[in-house]
Amino acid sequence: DTGVSQNPRHKITKRGQNVTFRCDPISEHNRLYWYRQTLGQGPEFLTYFQNEAQLEKSRLLSDRFSAERPKGSFSTLEIQRTEQGDSAMYLCASSRVYEQYFGPGTRLTVT
Amino acid sequence: AQSVTQLDSQVPVFEEAPVELRCNYSSSVSVYLFWYVQYPNQGLQLLLKYLSGSTLVKGINGFEAEFNKSQTSFHLRKPSVHISDTAEYFCAVFYGGSQGNLIFGKGTKLSVKP
Numbered sequence: 640d641t642g643v644s645q646n647p648r649h650k651i652t653k654r655g656q657n658v659t660f661r662c663d664p665i666s667e668h669n670r671l672y673w674y675r676q677t678l679g680q681g682p683e684f685l686t687y688f689q690n691e692a693q694l695e696k697s698r699l700l701s702d703r704f705s706a707e708r709p710k711g712s713f714s715t716l717e718i719q720r721t722e723q724g725d726s727a728m729y730l731c732a733s734s735r736v737y738e739q740y741f742g743p744g745t746r747l748t749v750t
Numbered sequence: 751a752q753s754v755t756q757l758d759s760q761v762p763v764f765e766e767a768p769v770e771l772r773c774n775y776s777s778s779v780s781v782y783l784f785w786y787v788q789y790p791n792q793g794l795q796l797l798l799k800y801l802s803g804s805t806l807v808k809g810i811n812g813f814e815a816e817f818n819k820s821q822t823s824f825h826l827r828k829p830s831v832h833i834s835d836t837a838e839y840f841c842a843v844f845y846g847g848s849q850g851n852l853i854f855g856k857g858t859k860l861s862v863k864p
Contacts, residue, residue, distance in 0.1 A: 643793075672851060681754075681840050681854030682794070695851065730793060737782045737801060737844055739852060741793040 641665070643742035645731050651748045652721055659717045660745045664733030671714050672739060673706055675699065676728040688714060721749045752776050752845050756855035764863050765833055771826040771858045773841030780846025783824040785815055788838045788857075797839070800824065811835070836862045 644663045652658050664671050669690050674682035685704070687695045690711035700706075703722075708714040718725055726749045732739040757772040775781065782801050786794040798809025805817040815826045824841060838859050842852040 645793075670850060674851075679856070681842075681856050682852075683854070684851035687851055689850075697851075732794075734850070737850075738784070738796060738799060740796065741786070743793040746791070 643731055643733050643740055645729075645742040645745050647745060648743060649746050649748075651750065654721060654723060654749055656721055657717065657719045658721060658747065659715055660729055660731075660747075662714045662716070662731030662733075662742060664713070664731070665740060668733035668735055668740075669711065670734045670736075670739075671708055672732045672734075673714070673716050674730040674732065676730055676744070677726075682730055685716075718747075721747075723749045725749050752778070752843070752853050754841055754843050754853050754855040756839075756841055756858050758858050759856065760859045760861065762861045762863060763831055766830050768829050769827065769831050769835075769860065771839050771841075771860065773824045773826065773855060775822050775824065775841075775843045775853075777822050778845050782844040782846070783815075783817060784842040784844070784852065785809065785813070785824075785826050786840045786842060787811075788840065790837075794840065797826070831860070831862045833862050833864060835860060 646661045671688045673685040676682045686706045688708040703719045706716045728744045730744045732741045753776045755774045763769050784799045785797040800817045808814045838857045840857045841855040
């Protein structure tokens, strides 16, 4: 296993700009998750894919957020018109069933 | 509502002392339980898991945890900690019947002092 990878590791953007993050899961894992983690908190669920199908979205995922997983491989998370409240660590995880393995995260800072 | 409570936000301990990090979860018929460790500016690493079977589970780095269904707890323990164990620890629960996302506690910062 090469592990879950995420790019970029850090992103600084100005309020109102769009940003896109990429996650490459462990190759044989068909399930992929996005979480958001703010300072002093545990990760909070955003959305979940099984293969290419997006099966669940949290109420945290406002209409400015969109996620895709074309062909059931890598996934992208896009945030449009970023706000300062979007500053957080965005974590991606993948699994076969219950055990989720996390990537290193993308830290987003909105100025 | 499904929730996970980590009772201590910070735990300071001296090197080579034992430690217990506490985790309680809201009751459900079916749960799968996990502990993760997070070092600064890194992702989460799976320490150990309870899926079924023996209620005492062993993980990496000498950690173990005990699933107690009646008390809805899954406390993490280590008999002798090292400086390198300084990190934040998260308890997470997968509730059966959900789509698959984990519910996390707020984390416990373990600080090991020489």
